[in-house]
Amino acid sequence: MLTEVTATRYVTPLREGGSLPGIVEADDLGTYVMKFTGAGQGRKTLVAEVICGELGRRLGLRVPELVTIQLDPVIGLAEPDQEVQELLKASGGLNLGMDYLPGSLGFDPLAYEVEPAEAGKVVWFDALINNVDRSWRNPNMLIWHGDLWLIDHGATMIWHHNWPGAQTSAAKPYNASDHVLAPFGPDIAAAAAELAPRVTEELLFEVVADVPDEWLVDEPGFRTTDELRRAYVAPLLARAGSVHERITLDAPTRTKPSQAPGWLVERLAPQQASGDEQSSKGGVR
Known part of the structure; x- marks a missing residue:
């Protein structure tokens, strides 16, 4: 079971997330990035965060520690933002927290090198959980103390949004052409050989x-x-043994529509538009 803590102070919202996560302090003296049950994406994103985050950690990938956080909405009464207040009011009870990594930087493929072995493990893991949210559009990785950390797994296991088609969905291939680590020559075969046998039913x-x-x-x-x-x-166990055979690594397709669910596409659209605008300005210069 995850450690349970109680939120004691709401510090600030993180505006870059569509679900409006926030930084909170808790009674264990820890600081966490909190994701709320009352957010528009619903509790399934928190379920995905737990399953995929904890699976990644057990496979040796760096994922910030997860906890459950008891929230009394009263701690947000002093928050001036009406949207934040409404989110806190809708999220009383048990929510999810991710250990806050102070001083961490968002991963930039132009600034950091990733070895093929590590890149292969991340790409293979993302293929296993069908992560549609680790592309060049939105890497969802941090650099902390020189190491690569994986965050934000709410847009994984797309099949749990349509259980009748779960087995069929889980059998689909994984196109990693737009994966942020694709340019680093990920050694997927080596990753599969090391990690797939560890994905047991017991685990x-x-x-x-x-x-x-x-x-x-x-x-x-x-x-x-x-x-x-x-x-x-069931889908994860069935997928683990052969998903490496169905990973595609072609040239990035920057004009390709996102394969993310609707709520995620809406979240990424402003970021992508901003990136395109910057690129356009750079071309003029």
């Missing part, structure tokens, strides 16, 4: 057990939370 059940029951209840088509946990295990 996956251990990971899904970290998801709080209250984020799993009342899922249509499932009678119990245990039944739903088994449904999360």
